[in-house]
Amino acid sequence: MQEILALALQSMQTDMQRLDKIGTNLANALTPGYQRDVASARPLASTRLAFATMVGAGEQQPTTDVSASARALTPGLLIQTDPRPGTLRSTGQSLDVAIAGAGFFEVSTPEGLAYTRQGNFRLDGQGRLVTASGHPVMGKGGEIYPGMGAPQIDGLGNVLSAEAVALGGTRAAMPMAQLKIVQPEGQARMEHAGDGLMRTDGAMTLLSDADVQLRQGFLENSNVSSMQEMVQLVQTMRHFESMQKVALGYDEMTGQAIRK
Numbered sequence: 107m108q109e110i111l112a113l114a115l116q117s118m119q120t121d122m123q124r125l126d127k128i129g130t131n132l133a134n135a136l137t138p139g140y141q142r143d144v145a146s147a148r149p150l151a152s153t154r155l156a157f158a159t160m161v162g163a164g165e166q167q168p169t170t171d172v173s174a175s176a177r178a179l180t181p182g183l184l185i186q187t188d189p190r191p192g193t194l195r196s197t198g199q200s201l202d203v204a205i206a207g208a209g210f211f212e213v214s215t216p217e218g219l220a221y222t223r224q225g226n227f228r229l230d231g232q233g234r235l236v237t238a239s240g241h242p243v244m245g246k247g248g249e250i251y252p253g254m255g256a257p258q259i260d261g262l263g264n265v266l267s268a269e270a271v272a273l274g275g276t277r278a279a280m281p282m283a284q285l286k287i288v289q290p291e292g293q294a295r296m297e298h299a300g301d302g303l304m305r306t307d308g309a310m311t312l313l314s315d316a317d318v319q320l321r322q323g324f325l326e327n328s329n330v331s332s333m334q335e336m337v338q339l340v341q342t343m344r345h346f347e348s349m350q351k352v353a354l355g356y357d358e359m360t361g362q363a364i365r366k
């Protein structure tokens with residue numbers, strides 16, 4: 107008899123996790139380069155479910171293990187990242203760079219390498235090209251030092267210093283560095299790590315120059331559709347309320363059976 111309550115509880119827990127991800131997507135609707143999280147349901151286990159076990163599972167924190175191909179938050183829910191690129195908007199800033207196609211910028215963090223499509227870069231006190239959070243942006247030869255002035259970055263990620271362009275022109279100037287653009291290898295999945303960064307459960311491969319498409323003076327918009335997220339928000343809330351009524355109705359029916 108407890109299986110009905112266990113199923114209802116599992117469904118409500120899944121809805122709560124889905125609401126959390128919908129809220130995160132809506133909060134990042136204006137974040138450059140943000141890729142939305144997509145919640146997908148898995149078939150319920152065929153084994154008998156214990157109500158006490160489901161209560162215990164609901165009290166556990168979501169897993170932070172990035173070795174899985176997707177993040178399992180509850181027995182019936184998987185969270186995956188939507189890889190579709192967002193639209194581009196012009197900013198006119200020389201240190202704003204957008205990826206028009208596939209790939210990620212590689213950045214160095216104290217916890218190791220991370221990846222981002224958030225191209226609103228800046229220069230730190232050492233003259234390095236860094237992200238908005240201060241993490242160094244990696245080039246094919248290591249950290250990038252664009253020098254003084256506004257550098258030029260072409261579609262392949264070649265960085266030309268303002269001094270070299272002033273002396274020899276764009277065609278004659280030699281690139282001082284090239285942005286490193288990578289993408290997940292095989293079935294490797296990406297997951298959010300905070301500060302606009304993402305990490306992977308697998309290996310990353312370097313994109314060839316023919317596959318790199320960069321736009322200087324542009325930023326990539328988030329691929330979150332506020333209208334779509336609001337529709338999913340309403341659907342999830344109504345489903346949660348329905349399952350809550352199921353649990354309350356079953357509890358009332360059980361109480362009446364005991365009294366009679």
